[in-house]
Amino acid sequence: MSMRVAWARWYWVVILTTSAARTASDWLDCAHIATCKCKWSSGKKTASCASGDLRRPPTLSSDIQVLDLHDNPLRNLPQEVFSNIGLLNLQRLNLRATNLRSIHPDAFLELRILIEVDLGDNDLAHLPKDIFRGNERLRLVVLTNNPLTALIADQFPPLPHLRMLLLDGCRLRSIHTNALRNLKSLETIDLRRNQLTFLRLITFSLPALKTVSLSGNPWKCDCRLREFKDWFLESKLGTEDLLCVEPTAQAGNKWRNVPSESMSCPPEVRTSTLVVRAEVGVATSFGCWVHGVPKPTVSWLFDGIDVHNSSVDCDMEETETTVEEDSEERVPGSVRWVNITLLNVTSSAAGEWSCVAKSVAGEARAIISLVLPRSQTATARTAPGIPQLLGVVFGALGILATLGFIGAVACWHLRRRTVPPSRSFIDQEKRLIDASVVVSCDRSIGSMASPCDFEMTEQSLGDDQPRTCSFEPVHITIEGTPGTFPPPPAEFAVPVPYGNIFISVQVAGRGEPGKYPDLLSGGATLPRRNRSCCTAPAYDNMGPRVTATGSSTWSLPGASSEHPEASETPVLTLPPPPPEFVSL
Structure with a gap:
C-alpha cells in the first residue's frame, strides 16, 4: 500500500509540472508574434511590442499584465479594443507616440485593474468625457505633449485612486472650474508649458493635492489671477518661480513681487438694449451691466451731463449679482446692474444716455438711446403780400401774351401757305356763279x-x-x-x-x-x-x-x-x- 501511494504522488507532481511548463511557454511565446517579446519584469508578465509597426493591439495571452505598444502607428483606439481580444488583466498600458488622433470613450472599458496608462506624445486634440469610465483603480494618467486646448466640466469620471495627472507640454488655454472635481485623491498635477493665462482657485480645491507645477505659461497678472496667486503662494504647492507676462507694467515680475492691489481689471460695461422707446408722461427704466476689479464707480450722463447736475427727475439703483458658471474669464462677485428710472418722461428726456464706469484700471461706457413717438404738427403758411401777388399775376399774363403772339404768327404763316388767293367778282358774276352751282x-x-x-x-x-x-x-x-x-x-x-x-x-x-x-x-x-x-x-x-x-x-x-x-x-x-x- 505504501508503495502505491508514493507512486501516485510522483505521478501528480510530474503532471502538474508539465502543465505549468506548457502554460508558461504559451504566454512567453507571445502567441508567436515576432514583433513582441514576452518576459517577466518587476514581477509582472510583460509583453513588449514597441516599434513593431502594429496597426492594432495584438492578440496575446490573457495573462499579460503589462503591454508596451509605444512607437506603433495605431492612430485610433476603437470601442473596447482591449477587452475584445481578451486582455482583461492589463495593469499597465504604454501607448506613447502611437500617432493617436482619436480614442473611443469606451476604449478602456472593462479594464478594471488598470493602474497606469501613458498617452503622451500623441495627436489628441480632444479628450472624450469620462474616457476612463470603469478604470477605478487608475493611479497614473500621462497626457504629456498632446495638442489639448481645454479641459471641460467633469472631464474625468470618479477615480478614487488617481494620484498623478501629467498634462505638461500641451496647449491648454482654459480649465473648467469643475474639470478635476472627481479626482479626490489627486496629489500631483503637472501643467507646465501650456498656454494658461489665469486659473481659478476653486478648480484646485482638492483635499489631497500636494504639488502643482505651473511654470512656462504666459501668466496675465490681472484681477482674474489675483485670488489664485495669493492662494498658491500661501499653499506652498510649488517651489518654482512663476513670472508675469502681461500686463506690460508687470511683465517679467515674479508672482511674489507683484502686489495684489495692483492686479486690477479695466471696467466692462454692457447694456441689454441699445434703444429704449418711452411715452411722454409715463415712467420708464433702463440699466447697464458693470464689471471690474477694483469695483468701479458708475454714473449716468444725459447728453454729456451728469444726471445729478441736470433737471431730469430720476432715481438710480444698484443690484449686485454673480458671474455665470460658464463665464470662466471673469472674477465672481464683482458684477452689478446699475439701473436708472425716469419718473416722468418729457420730450426733453429724449436723447443719448451714457453709463460710465471708472476705476484706477481704466474707464468704459455704454450708450442707450431714448426715443419718443413722433408728434404730428401742422405749420401754417403766411399769405403772400400784395406786391408779390401782383408780380405773379402780371408775370403769368406776360407769359400768356407772349405765347399767344407766337401762336398767331405761326398760324398766319401757315394760312399763307395753305389758303389759295381770293378772287373778286362783281355782283352779276356772283349771281351767275350762284346760279351755276x-x-x-x-x-x-x-x-x-x-x-x-x-x-x-x-x-x-x-x-x-x-x-x-x-x-x-x-x-x-x-x-x-x-x-x-x-x-x-x-x-x-x-x-x-x-x-x-x-x-x-x-x-x-x-x-x-x-x-x-x-x-x-x-x-x-x-x-x-x-x-x-x-x-x-x-x-x-x-x-x-x-x-x-x-x-x-x-x-x-x-x-x-x-x-x-x-x-x-x-x-x-x-x-x-x-x-x-x-x-x-
Missing part, C-alpha cells in the same frame, strides 16, 4: 376737295347711265353782235373749288357759215377729263362736248359730224349782259 349728290365740303370734283363734266339728259358724283349742267347763252369775242375769264376756264360750270354760247345774227368766234382760246367745245377716280363708269377724253350753237354732241372716234344729234339740254336765256360783263 348745283350739287346733285349729298357730299360734304371735305369730299368736294377730291380732284374729281373739280372736273368739267356734262352728262346728257338722254343718257341712261346713273349719275353718281356729278353736277347738273347749266347752259348760259351770251348774246352779242357778230365778230370777234374776247376769251372767257380765267374763272370759267380753270376749274375752281365751287363746282363745275358748263357754258354754251349762242350768237345772235349770222356771220359767215362755219365761222364762230373763239371764245375759249382753243376751240368751241369744252373737253372732259378722265373720271377714273370717281364711282361713275370711266370714259375717254373725247366725251360729250358743248358746241358753239348750244347743242351737245358725242365726239367719239368714228362719229360723224354731219348728223348731229339734237340737244336735249335746255337753254337758259339770260338778258343781255352789261358792258362790263361783255368786256370779260
Whole structure:
C-alpha cells in the first residue's frame, strides 16, 4: 500500500509540472508574434511590442499584465479594443507616440485593474468625457505633449485612486472650474508649458493635492489671477518661480513681487438694449451691466451731463449679482446692474444716455438711446403780400401774351401757305356763279376737295347711265353782235373749288357759215377729263362736248359730224349782259 501511494504522488507532481511548463511557454511565446517579446519584469508578465509597426493591439495571452505598444502607428483606439481580444488583466498600458488622433470613450472599458496608462506624445486634440469610465483603480494618467486646448466640466469620471495627472507640454488655454472635481485623491498635477493665462482657485480645491507645477505659461497678472496667486503662494504647492507676462507694467515680475492691489481689471460695461422707446408722461427704466476689479464707480450722463447736475427727475439703483458658471474669464462677485428710472418722461428726456464706469484700471461706457413717438404738427403758411401777388399775376399774363403772339404768327404763316388767293367778282358774276352751282349728290365740303370734283363734266339728259358724283349742267347763252369775242375769264376756264360750270354760247345774227368766234382760246367745245377716280363708269377724253350753237354732241372716234344729234339740254336765256360783263 505504501508503495502505491508514493507512486501516485510522483505521478501528480510530474503532471502538474508539465502543465505549468506548457502554460508558461504559451504566454512567453507571445502567441508567436515576432514583433513582441514576452518576459517577466518587476514581477509582472510583460509583453513588449514597441516599434513593431502594429496597426492594432495584438492578440496575446490573457495573462499579460503589462503591454508596451509605444512607437506603433495605431492612430485610433476603437470601442473596447482591449477587452475584445481578451486582455482583461492589463495593469499597465504604454501607448506613447502611437500617432493617436482619436480614442473611443469606451476604449478602456472593462479594464478594471488598470493602474497606469501613458498617452503622451500623441495627436489628441480632444479628450472624450469620462474616457476612463470603469478604470477605478487608475493611479497614473500621462497626457504629456498632446495638442489639448481645454479641459471641460467633469472631464474625468470618479477615480478614487488617481494620484498623478501629467498634462505638461500641451496647449491648454482654459480649465473648467469643475474639470478635476472627481479626482479626490489627486496629489500631483503637472501643467507646465501650456498656454494658461489665469486659473481659478476653486478648480484646485482638492483635499489631497500636494504639488502643482505651473511654470512656462504666459501668466496675465490681472484681477482674474489675483485670488489664485495669493492662494498658491500661501499653499506652498510649488517651489518654482512663476513670472508675469502681461500686463506690460508687470511683465517679467515674479508672482511674489507683484502686489495684489495692483492686479486690477479695466471696467466692462454692457447694456441689454441699445434703444429704449418711452411715452411722454409715463415712467420708464433702463440699466447697464458693470464689471471690474477694483469695483468701479458708475454714473449716468444725459447728453454729456451728469444726471445729478441736470433737471431730469430720476432715481438710480444698484443690484449686485454673480458671474455665470460658464463665464470662466471673469472674477465672481464683482458684477452689478446699475439701473436708472425716469419718473416722468418729457420730450426733453429724449436723447443719448451714457453709463460710465471708472476705476484706477481704466474707464468704459455704454450708450442707450431714448426715443419718443413722433408728434404730428401742422405749420401754417403766411399769405403772400400784395406786391408779390401782383408780380405773379402780371408775370403769368406776360407769359400768356407772349405765347399767344407766337401762336398767331405761326398760324398766319401757315394760312399763307395753305389758303389759295381770293378772287373778286362783281355782283352779276356772283349771281351767275350762284346760279351755276348745283350739287346733285349729298357730299360734304371735305369730299368736294377730291380732284374729281373739280372736273368739267356734262352728262346728257338722254343718257341712261346713273349719275353718281356729278353736277347738273347749266347752259348760259351770251348774246352779242357778230365778230370777234374776247376769251372767257380765267374763272370759267380753270376749274375752281365751287363746282363745275358748263357754258354754251349762242350768237345772235349770222356771220359767215362755219365761222364762230373763239371764245375759249382753243376751240368751241369744252373737253372732259378722265373720271377714273370717281364711282361713275370711266370714259375717254373725247366725251360729250358743248358746241358753239348750244347743242351737245358725242365726239367719239368714228362719229360723224354731219348728223348731229339734237340737244336735249335746255337753254337758259339770260338778258343781255352789261358792258362790263361783255368786256370779260
